[in-house]
Amino acid sequence: MDVAPTRWHSWCSGQLSEGCKRCVEGRKLVLFITGMCAQKCWYCPIGENKYGHDVVFANEWKLDNPNDPVELLEEAKLTKATGAGITGGDPLARVDRCVQYITLLKKEFGKDFHIHLYTPLKLVSKENLTKLFKAGLDEIRFHPDLDDKTLWNRIDLAKPFSWTVGLEIPAIPGYEKQTKELIEFAHKKVKFINLNELERSDTQAEHYTLEKKGFKQKDEISYGVKGSKDMALAMIVFAKSKGLPAHYCTAKLKDSVQVKQRLLLRAESTALSYDEKTEDGTLLRGCIYLRGLEPGFETKERLAAIPKAERQRLLEDMKSALMKDGLPENKIHLDAAHGRLIVPRLVIQKKKKVLWKDGVPAFVEEYPTADALIVDVQFAK
Numbered sequence: 001m002d003v004a005p006t007r008w009h010s011w012c013s014g015q016l017s018e019g020c021k022r023c024v025e026g027r028k029l030v031l032f033i034t035g036m037c038a039q040k041c042w043y044c045p046i047g048e049n050k051y052g053h054d055v056v057f058a059n060e061w062k063l064d065n066p067n068d069p070v071e072l073l074e075e076a077k078l079t080k081a082t083g084a085g086i087t088g089g090d091p092l093a094r095v096d097r098c099v100q101y102i103t104l105l106k107k108e109f110g111k112d113f114h115i116h117l118y119t120p121l122k123l124v125s126k127e128n129l130t131k132l133f134k135a136g137l138d139e140i141r142f143h144p145d146l147d148d149k150t151l152w153n154r155i156d157l158a159k160p161f162s163w164t165v166g167l168e169i170p171a172i173p174g175y176e177k178q179t180k181e182l183i184e185f186a187h188k189k190v191k192f193i194n195l196n197e198l199e200r201s202d203t204q205a206e207h208y209t210l211e212k213k214g215f216k217q218k219d220e221i222s223y224g225v226k227g228s229k230d231m232a233l234a235m236i237v238f239a240k241s242k243g244l245p246a247h248y249c250t251a252k253l254k255d256s257v258q259v260k261q262r263l264l265l266r267a268e269s270t271a272l273s274y275d276e277k278t279e280d281g282t283l284l285r286g287c288i289y290l291r292g293l294e295p296g297f298e299t300k301e302r303l304a305a306i307p308k309a310e311r312q313r314l315l316e317d318m319k320s321a322l323m324k325d326g327l328p329e330n331k332i333h334l335d336a337a338h339g340r341l342i343v344p345r346l347v348i349q350k351k352k353k354v355l356w357k358d359g360v361p362a363f364v365e366e367y368p369t370a371d372a373l374i375v376d377v378q379f380a381k
């Protein structure tokens with residue numbers, strides 16, 4: 001097992017786990033099962049909209065009704081996923097929900113749809129692991145508390161089940177001793193260890209104390225923390241000496257490989273015939289927003305203040321006016337969720353003066369995700 005860079009901007013010894021293989025292809029659906037967690041790691045990067053909230057996201061798509069997760073299957077299809085990674089929070093805080101979703105995904109996409117799950121050790125029990133295994137979980141990744149060895153023995157509870165067991169922890173500069181102790185303890189109990197680049201977060205949650213502890217960004221571009229890479233590579237060498245395959249997953253891998261590939265796949269599924277797709281997976285679109293709902297400060301709040309049915313009605317009227325003016329119906333997409341019509345960019349360019357009478361025309365670059373996160377907007381003047 002040589003320690004070597006991969007073509008995905010990471011380093012490893014041995015083979016990637018099956019879950020990681022799907023990830024680097026952009027084929028792994030990220031299933032955020034809940035923001036509830038008792039471990040409260042001081043480096044947890046989860047933002048305020050998820051941390052401590054019992055919410056579910058399939059990639060960027062928030063599920064309206066977790067008990068009837070129709071969006072989950074739709075997102076998996078749109079991104080051409082061949083697997084899913086269940087994360088949180090602590091997924092075991094909602095273990096029955098995990099079981100429901102694992103069962104649903106396996107039924108819909110077959111037994112080869114690979115599912116892995118990350119969890120701290122606080123809620124690991126024979127009962128919970130049995131539930132997950134019977135539902136069809138393929139791979140479980142434990143996230144032990146490096147500051148407290150009390151629960152490390154719970155890793156042994158996974159041994160009776162015929163799935164892949166691994167470790168996944170951040171590469172924390174200054175935690176070489178604790179990480180070596182974990183590898184020493186677990187190298188015969190697990191099949192791999194993933195070391196994630198420690199990253200700065202924009203969260204202001206009280207639990208998050210990364211900056212207070214003196215950690216610095218390695219540069220102005222990346223959120224990666226200075227020293228994390230060197231620490232991780234040293235741990236890979238140590239793991240290699242114990243016969244344990246190891247992988248250092250960088251922030252660049254997540255952003256430039258995993259997310260980019262998934263965006264490209266979703267763009268293929270969701271782009272309208274007249275959208276322009278970029279090499280980064282974003283969409284260039286012409287949009288006509290209902291007045292007052294154009295992108296800007298507090299757009300989400302303004303959208304929420306107008307019932308969707310009312311937005312639908314107003315947009316239908318705007319669509320009818322455009323059709324009377326000669327624009328074919330197949331060149332107009334009604335997007336009530338975001339209070340807009342999507343049309344060819346050329347229409348915005350040619351008719352911008354007329355369009356300002358009833359709405360706000362704009363040239364938009366956005367991600368092809370359920371939240372349609374905007375990269376750039378230029379209002380047509």
